[in-house]
Amino acid sequence: xxxxxxxxxxxxxxxxxxxxxxxxxxxxxxxxxxxxxxxxxxxxxxxxxxxxxxxxxxxxxxxxxxxxxxxxxxxxxxxxxxxxxxxxxxxxxxxxxxxxxxxxxxxxxxxxxxxxxxxxxxxxxxxxxxxxxxxxxxxxxxxxxxxxxxxxxxxxxxxxxxxxxxxxxxxxxxxxxxxxxxxxxxxxxxxxxxxxxxxxxxxxxxxxxxxxxxxxxxxxxxxxxxxxxxxxxxxxxxxxxx
Amino acid sequence: xxxxxxxxxxxxxxxxxxxxxxxxxxxxxxxxxxxxxxxxxxxxxxxxxxxxxxxxxxxxxxxxxxxxxxxxxxxxxxxxxxxxxxxxxxxxxxxxxxxxxxxxxxxxxxxxxxxxxxxxxxxxxxxxxxxx
Numbered sequence: 001x002x003x004x005x006x007x008x009x010x011x012x013x014x015x016x017x018x019x020x021x022x023x024x025x026x027x028x029x030x031x032x033x034x035x036x037x038x039x040x041x042x043x044x045x046x047x048x049x050x051x052x053x054x055x056x057x058x059x060x061x062x063x064x065x066x067x068x069x070x071x072x073x074x075x076x077x078x079x080x081x082x083x084x085x086x087x088x089x090x091x092x093x094x095x096x097x098x099x100x101x102x103x104x105x106x107x108x109x110x111x112x113x114x115x116x117x118x119x120x121x122x123x124x125x126x127x128x129x130x131x132x133x134x135x136x137x138x139x140x141x142x143x144x145x146x147x148x149x150x151x152x153x154x155x156x157x158x159x160x161x162x163x164x165x166x167x168x169x170x171x172x173x174x175x176x177x178x179x180x181x182x183x184x185x186x187x188x189x190x191x192x193x194x195x196x197x198x199x200x201x202x203x204x205x206x207x208x209x210x211x212x213x214x215x216x217x218x219x220x221x222x223x224x225x226x227x228x229x230x231x232x233x234x235x236x237x238x239x240x241x242x
Numbered sequence: 243x244x245x246x247x248x249x250x251x252x253x254x255x256x257x258x259x260x261x262x263x264x265x266x267x268x269x270x271x272x273x274x275x276x277x278x279x280x281x282x283x284x285x286x287x288x289x290x291x292x293x294x295x296x297x298x299x300x301x302x303x304x305x306x307x308x309x310x311x312x313x314x315x316x317x318x319x320x321x322x323x324x325x326x327x328x329x330x331x332x333x334x335x336x337x338x339x340x341x342x343x344x345x346x347x348x349x350x351x352x353x354x355x356x357x358x359x360x361x362x363x364x365x366x367x368x369x370x371x372x373x374x
Contacts, residue, residue, distance in 0.1 A: 001274070001366050001367070001368055002255055002259065002366065002367040003255075003366065003367075004248075004251040004252045004254070004255035004256070004365060004366070004367045005248070005251045005364075005365070006255075007251060007254040007255040007258055008247075008250055008251040008254045008255075011250075011254065056341075074244055076246035076247060076250075077244060077246060077247030077250075078244065078247070078338065091339060091342070094335035094338055094339055094342045094345075095335070095342055095345045096345075098345045098346070099345065099355075100341070100342065100344055100345045101344055101355050101356060102341055102344055103356075106341045106344060106359075107341075109340070109341055109363065109364075110339050110341040110342075113338075113339050113340070113341070113364070114339065116247065116248075116251055117244060117247040117248070117338070119247070
């Protein structure tokens, strides 16, 4: 018995130039906000961008983006709708506001299903909002998506960075490209995260200051792009790393 | 038409196996479809016939159905999935991503959404036959 779905995944992603998993060792570091804002910033730069929420049990990019009633189209697979200039895909289209309690094997199955039936168009970037940690979604993406690259989000907290070190170690062992580390909600100018990241041999992409305006910008991409968070992410999006 | 995407996956996987096993011609492809995904067999069969490459020209597609068995992890109760018990939009959501069953289906005995799909989830390529 063979699961036929995995054989078609790289064909589905063939027309996408770069596939970026926005990941973190710990939850609560602002990964979904960084992923969504990065996707918007790249799109505003003139790139064709998709955003894919793989945080199945706790999705939030649809709220950050303000997806509303958009729905995918069924056409020889699933065609993601364009929302705020992004091709947007999430399990939320099917689960709505209800809880989706999934164990590891179910996460893998849902991920394989969506990767094998979603028909992205020709994109410059597909930004993937990952669940936190080094669980099934990370391992499956590494196994199934040959050209995956990781962008890692941390906060200034040493607790968050300790888990980043584990993620970096795994990715380096598996020779998976890491674009760099972003420090979100910067707490001081100590530059400790920057120094520790550089010590790991990874690019440090920048510090994002804590901006209380972000909370009021949830669901409104124009307001979101007017925050200090977006300002910093725009700088990253126009850097040589993208 | 989600069946087209699944048919493409079947043809791609079967072609890879045929190449690996050095089959010049594929004569039969056996596919198992779990009830949970509610795949329309006629559409799947039509899509397979449209997508098959030249080396599959004379191939027969055998499609077998598997009942879906669910087992509660909390109380160990086992039951069969019945599409008829679902409203249209729920059935459609499960059709696209069978794991969405955990959102809408609960154990009929204890009410838990923590169950295992022990059999009959989605599509499987059982075997292919051909000539070298």
